[in-house]
Amino acid sequence: MRTISYRLPQERALVTELPGPKSIELAARRRAAVAAGVGSSVPVYAADADGGVVVDVDGNSLIDLGAGIAVTSVGASDPRVAAAVREQVGRFTHTCFMVTPYESYVQVAEELAALTPGDHDKRTALFNSGAEAVENAIKVARLATGRDAVVAFDHAYHGRTNLTMALTAKSVPYKKNFGPFAPEIYRMPMSYPFRDEAGLTGEQAARRAISRIENQIGAESVAAVIVEPIQGEGGFIVPATGFLPTLVAWARSNGVVFIADEVQTGFARTGSWFACEDERIVPDIIAMAKGIAGGLPLSAITGRADLLDKVHVGGLGGTYGGNPVVCAAALAAFATMREFELPARARRIGEIATRRLRALAEEVPAVGDVRGRGAMIAIELVVPGTTEPDAYLTRAVAANALEQGVIVLTCGTYGNVIRLLPPLVIGDDLLEDALTVLDGAIRAAASV
Template sequence: MTATISHRLPQKRHLVTPLPGPESSALAKRRAAAVAAGVGSVVPIYAADADGGIIVDVDGNSLIDLGSGIAVTGVGASNPAVADAVAAQAHHFTHTCFMVTPYEGYVAVAEKLNELTPGDHEKRSVLFNSGAEAVENAVKVARLATGRDAIVAFDHAYHGRTNLTMALTAKTQPYKYNFGPFAPEIYRMPMSYPYRDDLGTDGVSAAKRAIRQIETQIGGEAVAGLLIEPIQGEGGFIVPAPGFLTTLAEWARDNGVVFIADEVQAGFCRTGTWFASEAEGIVPDIVTTAKGIAGGMPLSAITGRADLLDKVHPGGLGGTYGGNPVACAAALATIAEMEELDLNARAHHIEEIALPRLRTLADDLDVIGDVRGRGAMLAIEIVEPGTDTPAPALAKKVAAAALEAGVVILVTGTFGNVIRLLPPLVIDDETLVDGIDVLEQSLHSVAAPVGV
């Protein structure tokens, strides 16, 4: 790190009530009477404050945060520079709509995205509100620019909850069930999933398998865009085998197909580079971003080749709140903090602390089928003892045991059996180690050692 990270709240796990406490329980009753049942929550506690690697609930319990609001609060949930930027902008104006009366903040964010995303070609950016909205607009651009209709997505993918992005998303529960019919001309191809793939670490062969299916089932000349997460998020932090992404990108280029990298969860220093595509040496035609971009404020973007984005007619892209001035101020402050604190280096440091511990656990416990990830985007795949059969119930027990001890962890994956670690990039070493200690204890509490 190039600068010291300081925190407003004590960075200590401390429980003063059983979880959930009485105030959280009271809020849960109010919620049940006011909030639609279709909105779920991972944990039953209600936040009152958060800073660094700590969430304080309404009962005064301090919990270690290993989820970052699903990879959003990389710079912390109340980073002073971000909070000051938000307040300063709000004192001037909270909204004018960029499509009516534009403002510099939007332009400055676009300039920064054009600078940071992979490739030195001429780029353009457009700002939106959510990751799903960014993905939808990337698809719009690909279809208009190519004059083609078909979009290729992949097994285990997650791209959002709108109608089009549900079609692009692979998993039915809870994202797609009974919400159809879905948008047409979406085709799903096999992903490289080294732990479960017959091709294992042969990424080139896995890519060629997908390409054969594309050419047979669709025809390369009919494909507008190929959409993929360089590291899959909700699918289970699946890191494709080496050569998979590069082979797909080469095929896309050779066939006039727009290669779209969905960096919504993996972007902005999460994996130790600004974008996960960089580790594979990939230069996408379009990159979608959100989550970590603005320190918790709602903002997303597409950034891509100028010749693609500039083909869209005026008024074809935009939205009332897209690139809100307060969110833009937050994004500029967030990116500045990432640069100042060298959070790419911090992500690597988190990996250096956590990954050896997780691999040792995998050697000791026969319920861990795989440990994977990069930077501060790490995962443990939980299986039935001594098998590769997904064990979602066991993964949930581990998460529940960790929460009872005061650590928030998230469970994900196509099979609901992957424990994912997404700590804030500004978490201090002691807090991170304490959180991993609790995770280790939680795993041991529900699993037998290897050979027992």
């Protein structure tokens, strides 16, 4: 991988307590202006960011292990992305592709056809958010098959629109009191190796789900099966080997559209361009967002041409979908991913993190599981000697790490998972420093 040059010093440096006085002042202004339902994971306000650091308004430099929830994979101010955005803004900011189209939308679609798994004929449609991508993938599947039922899985997260809330498993905070939800959504058991019965293989877990689908819904009624190849908000759950290929084979044999939600796992995050590649599965449709455009809001579905081309003209789209500025950012982000070989970099990050964290797990009984792939790593915290989730300990670890200048995120159905999603351009030294802080935070919170 080529050496990366950074604009900001890549170091952890605290000049105030966290949050500092300027962040506290902004928090007061926020309470008077921003809806209370909009939450934030950390109480500091960003002023600058580059590589693996975020600098807050008080001048503190924090190590970023969240990347805006896997969005800023190429860094929060990648120079190629910034230059492409400036150039495009100087030409035109918007025309709406559905009114006056432009080349960059077509270029992004061509890139996605080349990057996504499979050598079949593909088509792409662009949107703004991951939820929009998922929702449109379901629209395509239902129209193309003439069926209504959609199968999702335990621990899934697919978005916050009405349909995607129905697909999402966790109630609080995503679904509580927001119903009624879209109908004809069915939930099946996921492969969750840490919590499944001992010895359950991926194929067996898939067969368990398939049996329930056939008995409770009927294969002939199912339009689509949608699954995250590695579940994100649900706890970075990596299904046992064989789970996904078995589902794909069943879907193919029954005319069911297999949708891979790669919103969080896509674009080099897991060590491949897409997580589906790790088990050599080829989805009918892939939903993408987050890391696609260097931090700008863009999402996409790419899938079989025979499916997407069944939709009538005007049936897909949106005013801002595939805006020219975000398309320019995406093309630049793809170039940066290639130049710096970010899939390989993700694998390197994973090797460093899992080595450190598995050594920690051998000494700290509260670490129940360390899992993930590439730069998508999870630490599941439990009551020692059990598999009982310990959400309190998890919150304490995240707070302790932040006090020392490291941003980590939590997730999981039970709120007991620390997740690591560093920018893929983070340097080894900075990553090691963050892991040292995290190691100490876990030991301190667990009183080890």
